[in-house]
Amino acid sequence: MIELLFLLLPVAMAYGWFMGRNSIKQKDQIIKQDLSIKYSTGLNYLLSNQKDKAIDSLLEALKVEDDSVEAHFAMANLFRKRGELDRALKVHEHLVRDGNLPTKDQQQAVFELGKDFLSAGLYDRAEKMFNKLLKSDGYGLKSLNYLLQIFQSTKDWQQGINHKKQIIKLNDKRLLHTLANFYCEQATSAFEQDKFIDVIELLEQALNLDPNSCRANWLMAKIYENHKQCELACKCYQDIYHQDKDFFPDVIEPMKDCYQRLDSSDDFYAFIKKVYDETASSSALIAYLSFVEEKHGQVRAKEFMLSALKRRPTIRGFKHFVKMEMKHTGEFENKASLDLIKELISEYLKVKHRYSCRNCGFNSQIHYWSCPSCHEWEQLKPVRGLEGE
């Protein structure tokens, strides 16, 4: 009998193993069934437009299986795109709370949550999220970009400057350009308080970060002008031309004043002639014409103007031509009609935009250092073409 029991022992073990395996399979099946029920319930809710219930159902499913993470990111981003921020937040917060996600997914969830907070205008919370990712390889640079965007919105320039070390380390051109503008903002405040030394120091920092910052050179020129260091101011204005030709028309007038104060008008006209030859800008043309008129007389100036207008017609150039005609015309000849034409052109130009953003196309009559539409720095420049430069 005992032998029989020994003989049956392997059979009992095999039976136990078989039953155990079946029970695991059954458990797996139950979990899968549960998961698919939650998913289908979620989808049903989604189709019947009961989004909040759908989110709850789908989030429940996530607890069971992490393979669905990508689907949740896609769903949350879709909500954010549609402006349904509370729903996007709910999904991303759920992902952030899930302790079982791989690091890469966990970081993505934190990053996306930061973007949700930013879209909702909750800057302090967004800042917290992006700060968590500063050391991450995949999200460090992107997070720093968003952080600077937050500091720009809150005008907290110093906070941005506190990240200088990391920005220099990353050596990203756009970030360096942004930070240079943060320094320029501080320099502008110092300039308004007439803190000469502070302005120079801040602008030097800006130019170290971005040697091509027209704004820093412009402010530098202004401060030199205010302190009667016109030679240095002229050098800054020339630098602006070499850095950004599109930007230059706006500095022609102050540059002319500086050269005049140095009693070097001839040097100014030589420079402006070069500018006109290279860019055909109408502001450079108008500035140069007064020199031609002074040196070679009105007839020569008019001839020069006509050939310039033929070469590149602009409304501003034509307005100046009418002005020249009015000077030459006697009291009774066509004066009234020329006056009328000039008035009409002035009115026309008044409704036209002087500046356009090279990044997003935003137009404005006033100049802004940061575009009010896309928030890029130093992108608003004088309009080119028939109605502009």
Ligand SMILES: [Zn+2]
């Ligand atoms: Zn823009």
